[in-house]
Amino acid sequence: MAQLMQVIISGILVGGIYALISMGLNLILGVVRIINSAHGEFLMISMYISFLFFATWGLDPYLSALIVVLLLFIFGCLVQRIMIQPILETSAAVKIFATLGLSIMMQNFALMIWNADYRTVHTAYQTSVIRLGEVAISVPRLIAFAVAILIAVCLFLFLKKTFIGKAIRAVAMERRAASLMGIHVRRIYLVAFGIGSALVGLAGSLLMPIYYVFPTVGTLFVLTTFVVVVLGGMGSMFGAFLGGILIGLVEALAGVFISPGLKEAVYFVIFILVLLFRPSGLFSLGKGSEEVGLK
Amino acid sequence: MQIGALFPLSGAAALLGDESFRGVELAVKLRNKNGGVAGGKQVELVKTDAPDANAAQAEANRLITQKGLTLILGSYSSAISFAATEVTERNGVLFWEMGAISDPITERGYKYVFRTNPAASDFAKVQIQYIKEVVAPKLGKSPTDVRIGIVHEDSLYGTTVADFIRKMTNEEKMQLVTAQPYNMKSVDLSSVVLNVKQAKPDVLIAVSYLNDAILFWRQAKELGLDVPVFIGTGGGHTMSDLQKALGKDANGIIDVDFPQYEINKTYTPGLDQFVKLYKETYNEEPRSGHSLANFMGTNVLLDLIDKVGGIDPDKIKKVALDYKLEPGKSATGWGVDFDPVKGQNKLGKPYVHQWIDGKLVTVWPKGAAVQEAQLPMPKWSER
DSSP, rough: OOOHHHHHHHHHHHHHHHHHHHHHHHHIIIIIOOOOHHHHHHHHHHHHHHHHHHHHHHOOHHHHHHHHHHHHHHHHHHHHIIIIGGTTTHHHHHHHHHHHHHHHHHHHHHHHHHHHHOOOOOTTTTOOOEEEEHHHHHEEHHHHHHHHHHHHHHHHHHHSSHHHHHHHHHHHHHHHHHTTTTTTTTHHHHHHHHHHHHHHHHHHHHHTTTOOTTTTTTHHHHHHHHHHHHHHHHTTTHHHHHHHHHHHHHHHHHHHHGGGGHHHHHHHHHHHHHHHHHHOOOTTSSSSSTTTTTO | OOOEEOOOOOTTTHHHHHHHHHHHHHHHHHHHHTTOOOBOOOOOEEEEEESSHHHHHHHHHHHHHOOOOOOEEHHHHHHHHHHHHHHHHHHTEEEESOOOOOOOGGGGSSSEEEOOOOOHHHHHHHHHHIIIIHHHHHHTGGGGOOOEEEESSSSHHHHHOOOOHHHHHHHHHHHHEEEEEEEEEEEOOOOHHHHHHHHHOOOEEEEHHHHHHHHHHHHHTTTTTTSSSSEESSGGGGGGHHHHHHHGTTOOEEEEEEEOSOOOOTTTTTHHHHHHHHHHHHHHHSSHHHHHHHHHHHHHHHHHHHHHHOOOOOHHHHHHHHHOOOTTSSTTTOOOBBTTTTTBTTTTTOOEEETTTTEEEEEHHHHHHHHOOOOOEEEEEGG
């Protein structure tokens, strides 16, 4: 019983990390409708920035998070303005290859500057745990999970209540109608891409005490993240949050009850089933994910 | 006298490929300074980069057909070794392997392949032997009562070693209570840790690269997995980055691998001289044991060339099979005794090391050991 509890808790906590990374991607995917292959590299860059603050000024990743978030927001806006905007009206292949090119470029850039070594930060709470009887809860993972919930709630309120939020949702649902209603679509894209990148920046900062950074660290997360977004449904923040938790849980349970070597296979089976029976995802708004960036 | 040197010097294996080549370079440099081989001839290395199997074949071809070489050494990587040896064998050229560990390299009945370093099965052999001779008595159990578990990454490296462990525990009637494969790119290994926790092994063998080694050990601490003895198999468990990432928590981890530098110096004559020369030449400490293993292997080859007076593959082969060196007489402490059919050095053995106070210290075999291993490991709650 304690074992099962432990598996479920571990799964939920990992799910929180997936959710954090996925929410940013979901904004970009759901609103700008572009498949950002470089999303994993955005995460990698934010982890490196977080590491640099730690290595240079001994700044705790949780403290430098604010700066990382701000830097990533700016970085996201720049990428959208300089790279994405000119190709918005082109075919899907162009968009996919453009972001793929960005991804490879960023990986090699990191390799050139920091070489392939693994970098870690050392904090007092790094491996500290809260014990509830037999069950152990990792503190940094719990913090990441709590932040994921907080972000999901904030995003929900932001999209529901503010004018910009409503505009973002409008663009996500129906680009042309939104523009007829006087919404400045390009500006909304800029904001959405910026916020999406900022969320990845936050994810990177929270990951740093748990994980380590190296030039291809993004590739470990990016595929799972895409699965989470499609599973949860485009443009739905709660969808991304719940999708992340779900994938984390499935991974953990499959790892214990089937085999750790097969856990990825299990959630991809679920992914394929979702695509077959509910192609727009579990909580989708507007158009389905099956046509993102392809129409 | 020209010898080809084939190593991955770019691409993913570049770091350790380059480290391996440095060992060769230093051995040749030292020999040339001390009067060369075969009555004063200088040895010249023809260095070439083989980042992958295709390049290895192309480069081996180039060295043989364009440069007219009859002897090539290398290669650090098993994939590269397989590819290059196909070409050398076809052309009757001798291939001298000093770093690749895949067993089948010397099991294909090739006439002109020699290997000075141990193979993957030797790693498993040493682990099982160490459990029988040292760990079991320390735990106060008979070897057949020791509960052994294994966690391994599921690519070729991990599965190969795991299969050998399975086979050997079977032969020895030892208990293998759990085997947990996982993908090296996992971002969470809690399920692996929990499965091991349920199996309650006395000894846990791990075959990991670096990131999974770090992640597994961190999560073992978080989830309170206490194993009395934890034995890594080279890879991530040898790297100083592991120690940097885990800090004090790395202490107590046992690791079976090529000879390292915290070793009994009377058992490894020439090691001190090697380290000194290394620092003079490259202005840093050796980055791993690969350079040392290649230094030792190259020295054996240079001895043979000196005896033959040239680099005729058939003559070198003949002299190599008669060449005998007992353990404790080379820079790695390895002896030399080539299997006449396979060309595998039967006395090249991995050693057992332990992370003690942030250093990887040799603890077994007795001749090479600096001190005894500190077993069992303290529980996490006692650290």
